[in-house]
Amino acid sequence: MAELLRVDKLVAGYGDAKVLALVEFSLEEGRSLALLGRNGAGKTTLLNSIVGVTTRHSGTIHFASRDISRLPAENRAALGIGWVPQERNIFRSLTVEENLTAIARRGPWDTARVYGMFPRLKERSRNLGNQLSGGEQQMLAVGRALMLNPKILLLDEPLEGLAPIIVDELLAALRNIVTGEGMSAIIVEQKARKVLPLTDEVIVLERGGIIYRDTSIALLASPETLEKHLSV
Template identity: 60%
Template sequence: MADLLDVQHLTCGHGEAVVLQDVSFTIAEGRSLALLGRNGTGKTTLIDTLAGAARRHAGTITLAGQALHALPSHRRAAAGIGWVPQERNIFKSLTVHENLTAVMRPGPWSPERVYQLFPRLAERRQNLGTQLSGGEQQMLAFARALVLNPKLLLLDEPLEGLAPIIVEELLRAIRRVARDEGLPSIVVEQHPQMVLGVTDDAIVLDRGGIAFRATSEALLADPTPLDAWLGVGQH
């Protein structure tokens, strides 16, 4: 299976501060990746660097054969990066439907299709962003990334701080998009047991680099490495 994303010897951070050094990994077409690690290990920095929102000091980022590392963030979006940052970045003064139609690009994911994925958004399509709960805003941010019809989806802690019922809805959506439909995705999550069930592979960041990698299935079967690297029991 061909590699969609190829990251080689990436060193990145914020301003002059280096957070990650010499990080290399690939994601094949149709595969999804759980990005794990303790707080402060650089998970968001890595996602932000892929999206063009953090500083690359060295290394290369290639998506579907196109070099992205020198491009500004809007060019990376045009090249196929769909990014859902922690801040969500929805247009709060627009309705749900306007949020979607303002950014959509041709492809399999249309506003009507994301309404099927997120019935709550369908019910609130005429509501302003300011009228949505935090969970609904997260669904809208996810939906906005999908209607871009990206080649690669980046989800930065999409479940953080949400009610359990919303977490379940989002996990079902991630599973459908990433696993069932094969949209290559990187999902950052603090709680491995949640995200390993909806991804194919996993990387653990620690001390400025990749400390461990395995299939998600292997880590679900034997979470001992997670106990070691994350310092939390996953049984």
Template identity: 65%
Template sequence: MAEELLRVEALKSGYGQAVVVQGVSLVLEKGASLALLGRNGTGKTTLLNTLVGATRRHAGRIVLDGQDISTLPSFKRAIAGIGWVPQERNIFKSLTVEENLTAVARPGPWTLARAYEMFPRLAERRRNLGNQLSGGEQQMLAVARALVLNPKLLLLDEPLEGLAPIIVEELLRSIGRVVRDEGMSAIIVEQNPKLILPITQRAVVLDRGAVVHEGDSEALLADPDTLDKWLAVAGH
């Protein structure tokens, strides 16, 4: 029986008085990866933001590796083991690639050398400032920076959005390696299920802030009716 890493219980959260996430419960085991799917505006980003402590929690609990982190501020959740790559990437634009990585690195298997091996483009541009990188390179840097934190749980919020197809392929390969071969526990928000389901084990679909489908990624990928119903992707 795999050990539990994350337990989310009846979570309600949002911004101010507005409740976006409507009582979500889910469990993620150690070494497992989860695709978090849903149309635009269904609460995917809000759920991730709630896990990292960037929203207002109205009810429910978040337990990470046996520790209740529901009331912890964001920086303490990072210390507890959450590595987060938000849509905005939040890299340090005025620091070099190498400084971006060494500024946050914590002891563990993911070292600077391993980050460069995963993303050779970053090794080539290690002396470049964050604002001298392309969008794709900035995204690679954001992912690498989360990895060198050596987190227990990696949260990726639409890591492929707005990137050139060749970069999407490269990033997908890297993320697939991290979650499949290296066994990093991860929750990945993505608009396109066809891209993300092949590299994750489990899938959760949100609609109006609630879980409407939960199951095996492979089974969902092979189920055009469910994909079409909640994600309108059958024709893609």
């Protein structure tokens, strides 16, 4: 498989503050990565750096064989980087359907496919964003990212604060997207045992650097390593 994303010796943060220290990894097309670590380890900063909303001090980011290190965030999205931030960032004053179509790009993912994956959204297609529950807003955020028809999907703690039944629904959808559809993805999540079965590879960050990398299966099979790095 061809390489889709490569991060080389990345040092990045916010303003003068450096959060990431010489981070290096790559991801092939069709592969998925769990990005784990304790609070403050730099997980969100790494996603934000790929998206293009941090300060890059040194190092490079290549996506689809192109150096995107200096590209503005909107140009990176146009190249095929779909992002679901912690804040979800849906348009609260627009309906569900308007949220989905406002930034849609041509491709296999359309409103019918998103509604098929998230029937709750179809039922609430005329509801405003601010009329949805937290779980429905998260589904909408994922659906909106899919409507960009991205080459890679970046999800920042998609299960945070959700009721167990919604967590199960969202995990089923993500499993379909990642394993069924073969979409490349990087998933940041505190619930390691929930996300590892969905992904091919795993990276653990600590203090802005990578301290562990292996297959997701290998980490799941090693409770001692999980406890050591994540205290789970």
